[in-house]
Amino acid sequence: MRYEIIGPMAERFDEVLTGEALDFLVALDSEFAARRVALLDTRRARRDRYATGQLPDFLPETAAVRDDPTWQVASPAPGLEDRRVEITGPPDRKMTINALNSGAKVWLADFEDATAPTWHNVIGGQLNLIDALDRRIDFTDARSKRYALGDELATIVVRPRGWHLVEKGIVVDGRPISASLVDFGLYLFHCARRQLDAGKGPYFYLPKLESHREARLWNDIFVFAQRYLGLPQGTIRATTLIETITAAFEMEEILYELREHSAGLNAGRWDYIFSIIKNFGQWPDFILPDRAAVTMTVPFMRAYTELLVRTCHRRGAHAIGGMAAFVPARDPQVNEDALRKVRADKQREAGDGFDGSWVAHPGLVATCREVFDGVLGERPNQLDRRRDEVTVTAAELLSVDKTPGQVTEAGVRANVAVALRYIDAWLGGTGAVALWNLMEDAATAEIARCQLWQWLHHGTPLAGGGSVTEELVRSMLAEELATVTEGREGVERERAEQAARIVEETALAEDLPSFFTTSAYARHLRPTREPALAAA
Numbered sequence: 001m002r003y004e005i006i007g008p009m010a011e012r013f014d015e016v017l018t019g020e021a022l023d024f025l026v027a028l029d030s031e032f033a034a035r036r037v038a039l040l041d042t043r044r045a046r047r048d049r050y051a052t053g054q055l056p057d058f059l060p061e062t063a064a065v066r067d068d069p070t071w072q073v074a075s076p077a078p079g080l081e082d083r084r085v086e087i088t089g090p091p092d093r094k095m096t097i098n099a100l101n102s103g104a105k106v107w108l109a110d111f112e113d114a115t116a117p118t119w120h121n122v123i124g125g126q127l128n129l130i131d132a133l134d135r136r137i138d139f140t141d142a143r144s145k146r147y148a149l150g151d152e153l154a155t156i157v158v159r160p161r162g163w164h165l166v167e168k169g170i171v172v173d174g175r176p177i178s179a180s181l182v183d184f185g186l187y188l189f190h191c192a193r194r195q196l197d198a199g200k201g202p203y204f205y206l207p208k209l210e211s212h213r214e215a216r217l218w219n220d221i222f223v224f225a226q227r228y229l230g231l232p233q234g235t236i237r238a239t240t241l242i243e244t245i246t247a248a249f250e251m252e253e254i255l256y257e258l259r260e261h262s263a264g265l266n267a268g269r270w271d272y273i274f275s276i277i278k279n280f281g282q283w284p285d286f287i288l289p290d291r292a293a294v295t296m297t298v299p300f301m302r303a304y305t306e307l308l309v310r311t312c313h314r315r316g317a318h319a320i321g322g323m324a325a326f327v328p329a330r331d332p333q334v335n336e337d338a339l340r341k342v343r344a345d346k347q348r349e350a351g352d353g354f355d356g357s358w359v360a361h362p363g364l365v366a367t368c369r370e371v372f373d374g375v376l377g378e379r380p381n382q383l384d385r386r387r388d389e390v391t392v393t394a395a396e397l398l399s400v401d402k403t404p405g406q407v408t409e410a411g412v413r414a415n416v417a418v419a420l421r422y423i424d425a426w427l428g429g430t431g432a433v434a435l436w437n438l439m440e441d442a443a444t445a446e447i448a449r450c451q452l453w454q455w456l457h458h459g460t461p462l463a464g465g466g467s468v469t470e471e472l473v474r475s476m477l478a479e480e481l482a483t484v485t486e487g488r489e490g491v492e493r494e495r496a497e498q499a500a501r502i503v504e505e506t507a508l509a510e511d512l513p514s515f516f517t518t519s520a521y522a523r524h525l526r527p528t529r530e531p532a533l534a535a536a
Helices: 019-051 060-067 093-100 119-133 179-197 212-229 251-257 269-280 299-314 332-352 362-376 409-427 442-458 470-485 490-507 516-524
Strands: 003-005 085-089 106-110 138-140 146-148 155-159 166-172 175-178 203-206 237-242 262-267 319-324 356-359 433-435 438-440 533-535
Touching (some): 003 019, 019 166, 019 175, 019 212, 060 251, 085 362, 093 106, 093 146, 119 155, 119 166, 119 179, 155 179, 166 179, 175 179, 179 212, 212 237, 237 251, 251 262, 251 299, 269 319, 269 442, 299 319, 299 332, 319 332, 332 356, 409 433, 409 442, 409 470, 409 516, 438 442, 442 470, 442 490, 442 516, 470 490, 490 516
Parallel strands (some): 085 356, 106 155, 155 203, 203 237, 262 319, 319 356
Antiparallel strands (some): 003 166, 003 533, 138 146, 166 175, 433 438
């Protein structure tokens, strides 16, 4: 079997792309590539069934797993006992230092929604993680401000890209390799021993799983990888993001499949909303109001989080809450109002039994920690809070029609503005973008363009009169593009225009594409033209 490195070999990339590491990736691909493709085919078939009116339900064939009260997941691994505050962000050099120094218990080093998958970001991110574990990372910004690691560092948990994505920079037998296997494999190969030597371990977040069979694939990969690298079984631990509606019906089964390697579940709120629209957007009962109105207290989101906490604590697993996306502003009043909302959100999560929660900015760590300190005290978690009183039905998980709120012209424009600006930044290599004091990532951009498609598909009425039409969306897109391109020339202007075309293709098409990232990556992010390194 032959691999080729299509991406350019920048300075120190040879430290990541060693022959032994690439052989490991080839071994993973050889063993698991066919199963990945089969599971993606299953996803498409499932979505086709939903298009005919079928709805998901708890699986009768796995009832024995749900009904068995005896099984538990592995006990918390070193560095994951206390997860009261987790910070998320891309593994660029500055963010790596700031996140590790932030005071959070865990840093989610995000190769997925917060990273634009350029070759430099992917391989450079792996190099930053190696340097961080070796404590040889620093950064000096344009103002000559120097950043370096402190003494108390967050535990690193890596989120690889999802199963639906490939990495064009590395090809095996002429085809791109799974991006999930690249991100997982390179980190495990280089950092597992480093983490064990530091008294922790190689930990992961698993994104966008849609079924327990996809969790089984990951578990089999863990077993294979640990055997290949001579690591004890159970060394790897993984927290699964419950961020698709189908996974919400299989939480117990997902924990069961991963139980030797499981570190819990996370309520991935933004992708969860995206998944609802993507799967059921063609049906009028699933029309959602403006994104700002879809809070964690609306009935279908409340059912999902209550079930998540109950499921986790019944099985001895951590339940981690959703992300607070606010970015601190210079305006004190804006900060005061936003922090009040963040505090209320975290108080709800801590009160519901979550063991910790996410923030997107170091400026939110103290607020989140204060709230969870008030509930946990000196305890590392609240796994003893079983929530046995909670019962959630399939109908409650699907009660989207009970979501209060309206579709407004301002909401339409906000989606157009966010989708355009985010995709523009993503094409430029930035995957986490602060827009109007919110940290937007690929998941929130997906919500924005999917809501536009949904509202257009149904000709949804607007609160102030009229309805959502293609003419309205196109006029808004033209206006926003004019604002974005003002003063731009050459490549910068062409990039914004390209972003506008992607919004049109993914929000205004007759059929809703599953992800904007797949086609945009395939067409617009090229590592280089010629192979830079090849090996048998």
